[in-house]
Amino acid sequence: MNDKKIEADSLKKYLNLTRYTNEQYINIHPIQRGGLLTPEAFKALVHYGDGYSICDYCLKGRIDEIENPPVVDFLKDIAKFLDIDHAMPTAAAREAKRIVMEVLAKKFPARKTVIIDSLAHYTTYLAIETNKLKVREVPNSGHSEYSVFLEKYKDTINTCIEEEGNPPLLAVLTHVDYKYGNFNDPKSVGEICKQYNIPFLLNAAYSAGILPIKSSKNLIDFISCSGHKSMSASGPIGILGFSDDYYDDIMKNSEIQGNITSKSFNNKICTFMGCPPVYGAPLVTLMASFPAVFKRTQKENVSEEAKKINYVIEKIKDIKGIKILGKLPKVHPLTNIKTDCFAEVAKNHPRRGFFLRDEFKERKIIGLAPGISKEMKINTYGLNWNQIKYFAKSFRNIAEKYNLL
Amino acid sequence: MNDKKIEADSLKKYLNLTRYTNEQYINIHPIQRGGLLTPEAFKALVHYGDGYSICDYCLKGRIDEIENPPVVDFLKDIAKFLDIDHAMPTAAAREAKRIVMEVLAKKFPARKTVIIDSLAHYTTYLAIETNKLKVREVPNSGHSEYSVFLEKYKDTINTCIEEEGNPPLLAVLTHVDYKYGNFNDPKSVGEICKQYNIPFLLNAAYSAGILPIKSSKNLIDFISCSGHKSMSASGPIGILGFSDDYYDDIMKNSEIQGNITSKSFNNKICTFMGCPPVYGAPLVTLMASFPAVFKRTQKENVSEEAKKINYVIEKIKDIKGIKILGKLPKVHPLTNIKTDCFAEVAKNHPRRGFFLRDEFKERKIIGLAPGISKEMKINTYGLNWNQIKYFAKSFRNIAEKYNLL
Numbered sequence: 106m107n108d109k110k111i112e113a114d115s116l117k118k119y120l121n122l123t124r125y126t127n128e129q130y131i132n133i134h135p136i137q138r139g140g141l142l143t144p145e146a147f148k149a150l151v152h153y154g155d156g157y158s159i160c161d162y163c164l165k166g167r168i169d170e171i172e173n174p175p176v177v178d179f180l181k182d183i184a185k186f187l188d189i190d191h192a193m194p195t196a197a198a199r200e201a202k203r204i205v206m207e208v209l210a211k212k213f214p215a216r217k218t219v220i221i222d223s224l225a226h227y228t229t230y231l232a233i234e235t236n237k238l239k240v241r242e243v244p245n246s247g248h249s250e251y252s253v254f255l256e257k258y259k260d261t262i263n264t265c266i267e268e269e270g271n272p273p274l275l276a277v278l279t280h281v282d283y284k285y286g287n288f289n290d291p292k293s294v295g296e297i298c299k300q301y302n303i304p305f306l307l308n309a310a311y312s313a314g315i316l317p318i319k320s321s322k323n324l325i326d327f328i329s330c331s332g333h334k335s336m337s338a339s340g341p342i343g344i345l346g347f348s349d350d351y352y353d354d355i356m357k358n359s360e361i362q363g364n365i366t367s368k369s370f371n372n373k374i375c376t377f378m379g380c381p382p383v384y385g386a387p388l389v390t391l392m393a394s395f396p397a398v399f400k401r402t403q404k405e406n407v408s409e410e411a412k413k414i415n416y417v418i419e420k421i422k423d424i425k426g427i428k429i430l431g432k433l434p435k436v437h438p439l440t441n442i443k444t445d446c447f448a449e450v451a452k453n454h455p456r457r458g459f460f461l462r463d464e465f466k467e468r469k470i471i472g473l474a475p476g477i478s479k480e481m482k483i484n485t486y487g488l489n490w491n492q493i494k495y496f497a498k499s500f501r502n503i504a505e506k507y508n509l510l
Numbered sequence: 511m512n513d514k515k516i517e518a519d520s521l522k523k524y525l526n527l528t529r530y531t532n533e534q535y536i537n538i539h540p541i542q543r544g545g546l547l548t549p550e551a552f553k554a555l556v557h558y559g560d561g562y563s564i565c566d567y568c569l570k571g572r573i574d575e576i577e578n579p580p581v582v583d584f585l586k587d588i589a590k591f592l593d594i595d596h597a598m599p600t601a602a603a604r605e606a607k608r609i610v611m612e613v614l615a616k617k618f619p620a621r622k623t624v625i626i627d628s629l630a631h632y633t634t635y636l637a638i639e640t641n642k643l644k645v646r647e648v649p650n651s652g653h654s655e656y657s658v659f660l661e662k663y664k665d666t667i668n669t670c671i672e673e674e675g676n677p678p679l680l681a682v683l684t685h686v687d688y689k690y691g692n693f694n695d696p697k698s699v700g701e702i703c704k705q706y707n708i709p710f711l712l713n714a715a716y717s718a719g720i721l722p723i724k725s726s727k728n729l730i731d732f733i734s735c736s737g738h739k740s741m742s743a744s745g746p747i748g749i750l751g752f753s754d755d756y757y758d759d760i761m762k763n764s765e766i767q768g769n770i771t772s773k774s775f776n777n778k779i780c781t782f783m784g785c786p787p788v789y790g791a792p793l794v795t796l797m798a799s800f801p802a803v804f805k806r807t808q809k810e811n812v813s814e815e816a817k818k819i820n821y822v823i824e825k826i827k828d829i830k831g832i833k834i835l836g837k838l839p840k841v842h843p844l845t846n847i848k849t850d851c852f853a854e855v856a857k858n859h860p861r862r863g864f865f866l867r868d869e870f871k872e873r874k875i876i877g878l879a880p881g882i883s884k885e886m887k888i889n890t891y892g893l894n895w896n897q898i899k900y901f902a903k904s905f906r907n908i909a910e911k912y913n914l915l
Binding site: 110111113115116117118119120121122123124126127134136137139140141142145146147148149150151152153154155156157158160161162164174175178179182185186196197199200203207223227228230231232233234235240241242244332333334337338339340341343359360361363364365366368370373375376378379382383384385386387389390392393395396399400471472475476 | 515516518520521522523524525526527528529531532539541542544545546547550551552553554555556557558559560561562563565566567569579580583584587590591601602604605608612628632633635636637638639640645646647649737738739742743744745746748764765766768769770771773775778780781783784787788789790791792794795797798800801804805876880881
């Protein structure tokens with residue numbers, strides 16, 4: 106409990122909230138690279154910074170029906186981009202997952218379990234928990250590849266049916282995981298789900314906007330995406346893509362009615378609490394970046410980005426006590442590096458685990474987790490070749506400084 | 511269903527998303543005035559525009575525990591500002607309401623009804639609907655004051671207990687409503703709720719950041735606020751304030767555990783799905799505007815803002831066929847004007863209902879609902895006296911042009 110009194114003077118600390126610029130440092134933060142604004146998005150941000158700025162020409166009380174700026178067109182285009190029938194914005198990818206589970210739980214009340222891969226993001230677990238559902242994980246191969254056994258979705262579904270007498274409510278596959286950046290082709294899991302008639306959600310928070318999305322002949326029912334993570338949106342903003350089969354469940358109009366006023370809100374979508382909270386900067390910057398995101402997910406650029414991260418790995422993998430975790434070669438640039446050698450240095454370093462971040466920062470490279478030296482999660486997405494070479498060289502320099510070469 | 515193919519050329523429309531500036535026009539949009547960025551917030555927006563920009567120095571995987579920028583301090587300060595024990599950010603005020611109902615429904619499963627005032631925002635109804643609860647409205651006086659009968663919360667609670675055999679789950683009062691901008695003192699309703707031991711939520715989406723908030727001796731259990739609506743945040747962002755009594759319910763740590771990996775996420779707050787989706791621009795701009803918001807909600811400025819809207823009303827109320835709806839004199843500058851006279855003009859105007867917006871726009875005044883001439887919702891918050899006088903004069907000019915004076 107606080108004493109509930111504010112001294113005006115104590116508020117000065119909020120008056121000058123500034124940050125380094127992307128020109129000053131090379132940022133390799135694992136969840137920030139895909140969210141860096143494009144120049145077009147930055148311009149849109151400046152224009153649409155005010156709250157509710159997107160609602161100037163709202164005619165229908167529905168953000169998804171705004172024509173100026175072209176939200177209606179954009180939602181159609183992003184659905185095409187995701188290779189799925191429909192798309193709606195959400196507060197974030199986690200909200201897209203929570204909403205899908207909530208909607209399905211209402212549709213299939215007897216089904217209580219969500220099947221997920223064992224590298225799913227923590228928010229996938231929390232979406233299950235908040236919907237009062239149970240989790241069943243699909244195992245992975247463990248150290249060092251941590252490769253999800255995709256074919257085991259079948260066994261896991263069967264076990265669920267046997268033990269619970271009901272099929273699972275939903276199967277979730279993480280397209281690219283947060284920890285090792287492993288890429289999973291959704292096709293085989295989609296086919297298993299179709300065979301058992303189980304709804305299938307692809308969590309593409311780390312991939313949509315970075316890698317091309319192919320829904321493989323309508324095998325995917327739902328897809329969750331993150332604008333601030335992977336689509337150069339200021340955000341936060343997510344996208345929920347969904348198939349025709351679930352249109353009526355997701356786009357469910359409000360039915361509540363006031364007992365005295367008889368007021369009702371039939372034009373509002375109950376699933377999203379009316380307009381999802383993305384008015385203004387989040388949605389406008391996502392739209393402004395979309396042409397660039399469309400371009401960068403074409404084959405040529407995707408293979409160039411893979412070349413970059415695999416180049417870095419090639420340059421550092423001979424350092425003593427370094428182990429690249431996850432599947433190789435990399436498809437997605439998010440990479441986990443086990444750095445036993447740096448953990449050893451940290452033991453006797455006056456700055457302990459912080460030394461590693463210090464060393465990189467001295468070399469104008471930022472984005473490492475503070476205080477952690479036993480593993481590094483990095484992301485090289487969108488760095489140019491000069492920056493890539495400089496990063497690899499700096500990494501070797503630090504290793505050399507501590508006699509690890 | 512779409513044809514799933516994008517022509518790169520068709521994406522050009524997203525490349526130049528721009529908007530008028532606040533220097534070009536006087537904006538009287540009812541939900542935009544309170545969200546206009548302060549200069550400090552605009553600076554923070556430019557610095558923290560990238561996705562996840564607030565997470566540079568995240569040490570604990572919790573947005574509410576970030577010390578740089580000073581989120582920890584800010585949440586304490588905003589709780590003090592709201593005169594309540596604790597505060598957490600949410601995606602928007604609607605999410606704060608949804609979360610409170612969800613948490614209470616888990617705590618009191620037998621209670622099925624939420625009591626609300628009959629001027630509640632549509633999102634209050636949708637929060638009830640999405641939580642599968644029932645609504646009971648407290649009546650208002652109807653035309654022309656639409657004054658909520660606050661004392662009737664008591665009858666409504668009693669009826670609920672009699673008819674359902676259970677007390678209501680929650681009582682909600684809208685501090686300032688979206689339609690008439692009527693201000694309600696929460697004290698009497700808070701006292702009734704305390705007497706019956708019923709949780710009480712004050713929806714301050716239109717008031718917190720515009721008017722001072724007094725929780726009146728701990729009579730308020732929950733408060734929902736809107737940064738983009740009333741606190742000059744880019745947003746979207748809400749604040750959920752809550753009392754000590756509900757700390758453990760709201761700040762509930764995740765308990766789910768992976769059945770194979772045994773992974774758990776005990777440091778994450780399940781209620782908010784981990785970190786609420788406000789990373790970056792929404793939270794940073796809210797923080798940057800906070801000193802100005804603190805200042806503008808002090809008595810002197812609040813009374814000056816009331817003077818301005820009451821001046822406008824004084825200047826236009828003699829126009830034939832104009833009726834100011836809601837309680838007078840105004841406390842909050844959101845105002846509903848019944849404009850039968852303009853509806854009459856629209857009948858024979860080639861632009862129909864759009865003529866009114868056209869007339870104002872010609873005079874560099876924007877923010878009117880497109881196509882609607884039978885009522886106007888305006889908000890003069892933060893306009894200077896020159897703008898106020900110009901707006902009132904323009905209003906009279908238009909009336910004069912159509913022979914309504």
